[in-house]
Amino acid sequence: MAPTATSQPRSGLLAFQPIRRRHCARCRRGPLSLLVLEEGTPRCLDCADLGHLVFLPRGDTALTRRSREASGLSAVVVRFDRRRGRYERQGVLVEEAALALAEERCLADAEARRRRRARDARRRAAEDVRFTEAFAKEIQRLFPGCPAGRAEAIAAHASARGSGRVGRTAAGRALSPEAVTAAVRAAVRHTETPYDELLMNGVPRPEARRRIAEGVERVLREWSPEEAA
Numbered sequence: 001m002a003p004t005a006t007s008q009p010r011s012g013l014l015a016f017q018p019i020r021r022r023h024c025a026r027c028r029r030g031p032l033s034l035l036v037l038e039e040g041t042p043r044c045l046d047c048a049d050l051g052h053l054v055f056l057p058r059g060d061t062a063l064t065r066r067s068r069e070a071s072g073l074s075a076v077v078v079r080f081d082r083r084r085g086r087y088e089r090q091g092v093l094v095e096e097a098a099l100a101l102a103e104e105r106c107l108a109d110a111e112a113r114r115r116r117r118a119r120d121a122r123r124r125a126a127e128d129v130r131f132t133e134a135f136a137k138e139i140q141r142l143f144p145g146c147p148a149g150r151a152e153a154i155a156a157h158a159s160a161r162g163s164g165r166v167g168r169t170a171a172g173r174a175l176s177p178e179a180v181t182a183a184v185r186a187a188v189r190h191t192e193t194p195y196d197e198l199l200m201n202g203v204p205r206p207e208a209r210r211r212i213a214e215g216v217e218r219v220l221r222e223w224s225p226e227e228a229a
Contacts, residue, residue, distance in 0.1 A: 013073075013074070013075040013076070014036070014037075014075060014076055014077075014078060015034050015035065015036050015045070015050065015075045015076070015077045015078075015093055016034065016035050016036070016037065016077070016078060016079065016080075017033065017034060017077060017078070017079040017090055018031075018032060018035055018042075019079065019080055019082070022035055022042050023042070024042060024043055024044035024047055025041045025042055025043065026043055026044075026047045027044060027046070027047055029044050029046075030044075032044055034055070034077065034093075035048075036048035036050060036075075045093075050073070050075060050093060052095070052096075053071075053073065053074070053075065053093035053094060053095060053096075054093065054094060054095075054096045054099055055077065055091055055092075055093055056091050056092050056093075056094055056099055057090065057091040058089055058090060058091045058092075060106070062106055062109070063099075063102050063103065063106050064091075064092055066101075066102035066105055066106065067092065067094040067098050067099045067102040068092060068094060068098075069098075069102075070094075070095075070097075070098035070101050070102055071094040071095040071098035071099075072095060072098075073095060074092055074093060074094045074095070074098075075092065075093040076089060076092055076093075077089070077090045077091045077092060077093060078090060124161065128159070128161055131159055131167075131173070132152075132155045132156050132159050133155075134175060135155035135158065135159050135167055135172075135175065135180065135183075136148075136151045136152045136154075136155035136156075138175045138177075138180050139151040139154055139155060139180055139183070139184055142177060142180055142181065142184075142225075143184060143220070143223035143224060143225075144223070144224075144225055145222055145223035145224065146184070146223040150187075153187075154183055154184055154187040155167070155183075157183075157187065158172065158183035158186075158187070159172065165183070166179050166182045166183045166186070167179070167183055181220075184220065184223075185216055185220065188216050188219045188220065189209075189212060189216050192215065192216070192219050193212035193215040193216060194212065195208055195209070195212045198211060198212070
């Protein structure tokens with residue numbers, strides 16, 4: 001479908017990406033990749049006094065908005081979609097200086113976002129260190145017989161950000177005794193018993209847990225306050 005005076009969308013100053021070969025009615029240049037309609041007659045951008053504008057494809061909303069704001073003259077570029085039966089926006093025509101200014105501002109914003117992400121990452125890392133230390137201290141309070149290095153390793157594993165482990169749950173963040181004990185029990189199960197070996201040998205998980213349950217509880221008793229005393 002060729003754009004006509006009656007079919008073109010109403011969206012201010014428009015330029016079209018024709019879907020068939022078109023030539024400028026004034027200078028006969030063509031085929032045109034972009035054209036403007038003046039009283040239903042196709043004009044190339046130069047003949048329509050838009051030749052100094054540059055095309056900015058759609059996709060970057062912030063860049064498009066800033067380019068149009070900074071451009072004294074601009075036009076929306078559309079193309080007719082036969083399948084949908086409507087015009088679809090393809091981008092904008094803006095002044096080159098306006099586009100350059102918009103790019104600088106967007107780059108400045110990107111740099112600001114990068115610095116903010118870096119600050120946030122440092123803050124989260126510091127928070128994680130403090131939380132892991134608190135988790136390790138709570139392990140040692142509940143299980144004073146647990147070696148200090150072992151407590152730190154268990155805390156680091158259980159509290160790793162994004163791991164979904166017990167240390168990242170609400171109870172874990174609150175350092176509830178149940179959550180801390182669950183983290184210690186899980187660590188003992190994997191490192192102090194043949195649990196992993198049983199799983200690798202095809203033993204079903206419930207049966208493997210049953211077999212090593214007493215070994216886990218024995219270690220927990222050895223680390224408990226009564227035994228440690």
